[in-house]
Amino acid sequence: MNVGEVAALAGVTVRTLHHYDRIGLLSPSGRTAAGYRQYSPADLDRLHQVLLYRELGFPLEEVATLLDDPSADPAVHLRRQHRLLQDRLERTQAMVAAVEKEMEARSMGISLTPEERFEVFGDWLPEEYAAEAEEKWGGTEAWAQSQQRTRAMTKDDWLRVKAETDDVEARFAAALRDGVPADGETAMGLAEEHRQQISRNFYDCGYEIHAGLGRMYVEDERFTAHYEGIAPGLAQYVSTAVQANAARHGG
C-alpha cells in the first residue's frame, strides 16, 4: 500500500506519515523504484499501535521507545493500552460527575469553592506516567507508602526534598569527576545517604530494594537520562555505588 491509501485507512494525513517516517517512528518497509513509500501489513500494525499511544497522550519519541523495546511483545502493549484507556474512562467519569455537581449547585443557587472545582484537574497530570509506574510497582508496599506520603507533601516539602536530592547527586558527580572509585568507601557513603533519603521521604528503602533501584539507573532510560544529564557516566557510577553499598550490608 502507498501513503495515500494508508492515510485514508487510518484516518491520518499523508504529511503525518511523512513525519513519522522522518523521525523514524514508522518507516515503510519498502520503496518502489520511483521512491514511493510501500507499507506492509506489519507497518499497518505498527501504525495502529502508534495511533493508540498517541491518542493516549504519549509523545512520539516515547512511543518509539515503547514499540522498539524488544522485551515488550504485542500482548504487553495491549494490556498497557487497556489499562490506560480504563484510567481515562475513570477520569472522564470523574469530570462528568464534577460538571453535574456544578450544574446542580448552580440550579440550587449554591456555588462551589475553587478547590472543589479544580480538584478534578489537580492530581492527574501523570495520566500515562502514573499508570506506567503503577503497572510496575502497583500493589507493592513501597508504592503504597510513597503514594501516601507524597500526597501529604506541601510545596515546601517538595522543595526541601529536591534540595536534598540535588545535594547528594552533586556530591556523586563531584566524586565521579575527582576519580573517586564507585565501589569505595566514599561513594558507598553517598549511596547510603541516598538510601536513607528515600526512606525518610518516600518509603522504607531496604538494601535489596535499593540495589534494584541501582540497576534501574542504567536500565531504564528515563533514570539514565536524568543522571547522564548531570554528568556523563554518572548513571553507571551511582548504580555501581548503590549496588556495592547494598552488597556490603546485605552479605
Place this chain on the structure above:
Amino acid sequence: MNVGEVAALAGVTVRTLHHYDRIGLLSPSGRTAAGYRQYSPADLDRLHQVLLYRELGFPLEEVATLLDDPSADPAVHLRRQHRLLQDRLERTQAMVAAVEKEMEARSMGISLTPEERFEVFGDWLPEEYAAEAEEKWGGTEAWAQSQQRTRAMTKDDWLRVKAETDDVEARFAAALRDGVPADGETAMGLAEEHRQQISRNFYDCGYEIHAGLGRMYVEDERFTAHYEGIAPGLAQYVSTAVQANAARHGG
C-alpha cells in the same frame, strides 16, 4: 491571588497563565502597583472553563470566542461540556472494546482485518465539531439525510461537490463586485441554484430551511468568516439573496 497561587491551585504552570494573558484568553482583572497579576474569583471561574474546554480539545482561540459569546450563559457551557464529556466516554469505551476484541483475537490466534482495527479511529476526527453540530441539528430529518449521503461519498464526489460550490460562490462574488442588487433576479437565481445544490448533495433543502441557512451566514461567525474570506460583504450579500429568494417562493 497572584499567578503562582492560581497556577498551583489549577494545576497549570505560571507560564501558561502568562500565555493566556498575552493572547487575551484570560487576563487577570487587576494588577498591583508593581505590575503583579491579581486574579479575582471570577478569573478563577473563567480559568476553570478554559481548562475544561482545553481538555476537550478545543483550540484556545475557539475557547475564547465561546467564552466571550455574550449570548451563552454559564449553563450553556455546562450543558455543552456535559455532552462533550459523554461523547468522550462513549468513544473511550469503544476503544476499550476494540482493544479487548484484539486481545481476544490474539489469544485465539485469529487476526483482524486492517479495516476492523482502524475503524475506531476512522470517523471520529470532529469530536467537538460533530458534537456541536449534532447539538444544533441532531434529530432533524435534514441532519440524518446529510449524514447518510455524505458517508457514502468518495473522494471524487467530494471534489465534485466542492467544485460546484466554489463555482456558485465565485458567481455570487462577481455579482457583488459588479453591484448587482442582492434582492434582484440575478442574485435570487444564484440563490436558487445554491438551494438546489444543497438538495442534490446533502439534504432536501426547502425554502424555509434555506432562509434559515441564509440567516446563519451572518449570525454564525464560522459561516461569516468563510464568505468574508472570499470577498468582503459577501456573507451579507448571500444571506440577503437567499432570504429574498425564499420569500419569493414562500409567499
Place this chain on the structure above:
DNA sequence: CTTGACCCTGACGCGACGTCAGGCCGCAGC
C-alpha cells in the same frame, strides 16, 4: 502523448506552551 491525480523532498509556519536571561519586588534576618 498529454492530462490529472498522486508521489517525492525541502522548507517555512503555527499553536501552546517550555525554558532561559536580565531585572524589579518584598520581606526576613543580620
Place this chain on the structure above:
DNA sequence: GCTGCGGCCTGACGTCGCGTCAGGGTCAAG
C-alpha cells in the same frame, strides 16, 4: 540599612507535531 532569596515581570528563543506551500517527478487513462 543592607543583603539574601524567593517570586514576579517582560522579552525572546526552542520544541513538538504536524499544516501548508513550492518545485518537480510518476503513472494510468484517454
